[in-house]
Amino acid sequence: MLDNMLAAYIAGLQVNGFSANSSDPAEIERATETLIAQKPLLAGYNSTNFADLVSSGEACIVESWSSSVLQAIADNPDVVYVLPEEGGTMWIDGYSVLKDAPNKDAAYKFLSYILRPEVAAKTTELTKTATVVSGSKALLPPEIANNSAIFPDEATIANADFILDLGEAMKFYQDGWTKVKAAQ
Structure with a gap:
């Protein structure tokens, strides 16, 4: 599994x-108990070379971010991307220009450039993330346009949780993650 507290807790x-996005202690x-119970079944937590491990065959299954596993698929056509029936998550990366930015004109020109359809398409080709x-x-x-790991269908999107800021509940996750990482 990914060595990432929130990714592990999502599962x-x-x-x-x-x-x-639960904030219920x-x-x-319960999720902490589940993660501890499944820990003996894992080869470990890894957020660095997990895609290499699955593409080389050293790992038979990994938790992954979709863009990372797409490289593993490119390296090994036997690798497949599967979203769990229990759901998945979504997020959006965004751009901002600070109100006191020293080069606002340049920032807006850059944003105008990357928001051109041909540039956004090239970014999707390179990063394997949706636009x-x-x-x-x-x-x-x-x-790429028909790849469900990049552009999931509406049913998959409807079954996914949009990642939110968990605020004060992060303390429960951090305390639980300490227990998970310390468990044998």
């Missing part, structure tokens, strides 16, 4: 039927 929560504790820039998906090669 631990969703397998128990809870939201990936009892649900987080929402209008018209860019039509510029992508079919193997």
